Amino acid sequence: MSAFQVNQHGYYGQFGGAFIPEMLYPNVEELRERYLDIISEPSFQAEFWQLLRDYVGRPTPLYFAKRLSEQYGTKVYLKREDLCHTGAHKVNNTLGQILLAKRLGKQKIIAETGAGQHGVATATVCALMGMECIVYMGSVDIERQQPNVQRMRMLGAEVRPATSGSQTLKDATNEAMRHWINHPEDTHYIIGSVVGPHPYPDMVGRFQSVISQEIKSQLMEKEGRELPDAVLACVGGGSNAMGAFYHFLDHPEVKLMAAEAAGLGVNSGKSAATTALGKPGILHGSRTILMQTPDGQVVEPHSISAGLDYPGIGPVHAHLFDSGRATFFYVTDDEAMEAGFMVSKVEGIIPAIETAHAFSILDKVKFGPEEIVVINLSGRGDKDLNTYMKYQQEHGVI
Amino acid sequence: MSSRLQTLFEQKKEKILSMFFTSGYPKLEDTRPILSALAASGVDLVEIGMPFSDPIADGDTIQMSSQQALDNGITLDKIFAQLEGVREEMDIPLILMGYLNPVMQYGIERFVTKAASLGIDGVILPDLPMYEYQMFYKDLFDKHGLANIFLITPQTSEQRIREIDALSTGFIYMVSSASTTGKVGDVSSVQEAYFERIKAMGLRSPLLIGFGIHDHASFTRACEHAQGAIIGSALIKALSQGQPVEEAVRGFVGAIHHPL
Numbered sequence A: 001m002s003a004f005q006v007n008q009h010g011y012y013g014q015f016g017g018a019f020i021p022e023m024l025y026p027n028v029e030e031l032r033e034r035y036l037d038i039i040s041e042p043s044f045q046a047e048f049w050q051l052l053r054d055y056v057g058r059p060t061p062l063y064f065a066k067r068l069s070e071q072y073g074t075k076v077y078l079k080r081e082d083l084c085h086t087g088a089h090k091v092n093n094t095l096g097q098i099l100l101a102k103r104l105g106k107q108k109i110i111a112e113t114g115a116g117q118h119g120v121a122t123a124t125v126c127a128l129m130g131m132e133c134i135v136y137m138g139s140v141d142i143e144r145q146q147p148n149v150q151r152m153r154m155l156g157a158e159v160r161p162a163t164s165g166s167q168t169l170k171d172a173t174n175e176a177m178r179h180w181i182n183h184p185e186d187t188h189y190i191i192g193s194v195v196g197p198h199p200y201p202d203m204v205g206r207f208q209s210v211i212s213q214e215i216k217s218q219l220m221e222k223e224g225r226e227l228p229d230a231v232l233a234c235v236g237g238g239s240n241a242m243g244a245f246y247h248f249l250d251h252p253e254v255k256l257m258a259a260e261a262a263g264l265g266v267n268s269g270k271s272a273a274t275t276a277l278g279k280p281g282i283l284h285g286s287r288t289i290l291m292q293t294p295d296g297q298v299v300e301p302h303s304i305s306a307g308l309d310y311p312g313i314g315p316v317h318a319h320l321f322d323s324g325r326a327t328f329f330y331v332t333d334d335e336a337m338e339a340g341f342m343v344s345k346v347e348g349i350i351p352a353i354e355t356a357h358a359f360s361i362l363d364k365v366k367f368g369p370e371e372i373v374v375i376n377l378s379g380r381g382d383k384d385l386n387t388y389m390k391y392q393q394e395h396g397v398i
Numbered sequence B: 001m002s003s004r005l006q007t008l009f010e011q012k013k014e015k016i017l018s019m020f021f022t023s024g025y026p027k028l029e030d031t032r033p034i035l036s037a038l039a040a041s042g043v044d045l046v047e048i049g050m051p052f053s054d055p056i057a058d059g060d061t062i063q064m065s066s067q068q069a070l071d072n073g074i075t076l077d078k079i080f081a082q083l084e085g086v087r088e089e090m091d092i093p094l095i096l097m098g099y100l101n102p103v104m105q106y107g108i109e110r111f112v113t114k115a116a117s118l119g120i121d122g123v124i125l126p127d128l129p130m131y132e133y134q135m136f137y138k139d140l141f142d143k144h145g146l147a148n149i150f151l152i153t154p155q156t157s158e159q160r161i162r163e164i165d166a167l168s169t170g171f172i173y174m175v176s177s178a179s180t181t182g183k184v185g186d187v188s189s190v191q192e193a194y195f196e197r198i199k200a201m202g203l204r205s206p207l208l209i210g211f212g213i214h215d216h217a218s219f220t221r222a223c224e225h226a227q228g229a230i231i232g233s234a235l236i237k238a239l240s241q242g243q244p245v246e247e248a249v250r251g252f253v254g255a256i257h258h259p260l
């Protein structure tokens, strides 16, 4: 049994569990009892893999980024999750979960979203399966991710603004959980990251693990070896990072590097650098590392990227941090924007601002010329054009 | 069970009126005056809300009062300071209700010790799982004579209700329908069937019905199926109208007891 997989009680080390009110218990318990059996059914597997291939467009390329490699004096590969249908890794999970929801007999789907990528990915699979879809999104995020709001609506989903708190991802998650409490019978909640009560972190991690599974075989083809030297990913809740790390967790020779959003700076009071600023605590059903006051009130995070603007991280990442298995980096808004503009010009790929945080690790760590560094390019940046352009106007051409 | 809870449930077999309010709301220093007014109005049991920034089981009203209380500067330390000497003033059972994270940060052992020393009788932490409670905290609660009160809902399985009943040391909080707090509607026949199903189980723990109980009629209906009922959001709404809190409490509780 791997030290980094969930144990029978739903824990990763001291993190995880299912800290939920009784109102959510029957639904979460049903999931916990059935998810592994359902996922391993041949008919589930067949449908999931067929759709990943024909609908999502998997496998996504593992692309040798020649110019970036030259620039940084190392071998950089990009795992092109931005080329997934809907433009980010999120759809790997929503597809898995909707197939599961169907087999649980659910008719309606709810989701939370930050950047809107998970909302779009959920609205998409709901359209595909003919299921009703409600997406909760913080009012602030509705403003800064307008294109995705329009896409969700066009796909037939209802977008409901979350108006409490910082009006971002945390509050959207609160609202989605309240909705689920009020509609326990016919609704499945598709959580968008490796967060929430057990079994969500494990379930979402499994659906995203296709990313590292493909990296292994693609590297074998291109480099004659399965294991890279380092895997880099951004962490909001941590689903793309978990997917990219998954099959390397038990290979300590593979360095796992996670980029968190430092906002205006780790100590600026406007940050989302959870592992730097947080302490163990409970939010959204799991014990994890959480940004909070000494009194245990959750602190409002800040990041320029809606998808990383969250005061916690998935419990598995809290464990990877705590155990030292993964190294965490803190990337400011400015550093991420600079990386986003740089990658666009050097590789002709406009990354999501979330993803841009991962690229910034290249400026913080020196890799050797023969080292193989895989960056999980979790999403494309079309949704962020407004933010990129506004930033450019305010800061001059980068 | 704490002797105060025991006495209440032994002496009063019906129409137990329990009230929930948010500490530190509407003003930081209103906790104690509201509590005193509730006791003086003849309320049988009070649940004192410990605000949390992210109350996922609560509807708009308690979200609002919690946020206002936090903005007012309420903390667990302040709540405990406000409750200092409360047992010299009143004898009704007092329960602290809130979410787990602030309690964890305070330190569960420290919290239980402090609460018990002030004469608190029980705790409701809806997001503390039964498994965790049993494994890590039950002995601590028992040692200090503090009851841990569990919730059940219409979806809770019979087997789980039996487990909860066996583990309960105060009463069982019967959530009236699948909902967050503060949803009002008349008590429906579906709900009544659920209340009767639970009543017929012959549990050892007393049952109080909560969520959505808001006036004399709904309180009376609920009391037909359990030993009493809990009112929260409706009281908080009454406290939000800008009246002096003592008056608001007196008026509200009076109308539950004796409708106009």
Ligand SMILES: Cc1ncc(COP(=O)(O)O)c(C=O)c1O
Pocket (backbone or CB within 6 Å): A088, A089, A114, A115, A116, A117, A118, A192, A193, A194, A234, A235, A236, A237, A238, A239, A240, A241, A306, A307, A308, A352, A354, A355, A378, A379, A380
């Ligand atoms: C492109 C992209 N990357 C990363 C994230 C962050 O989520 P996670 O940490 O779960 O991968 C998001 C979230 O919206 C996203 O859209």
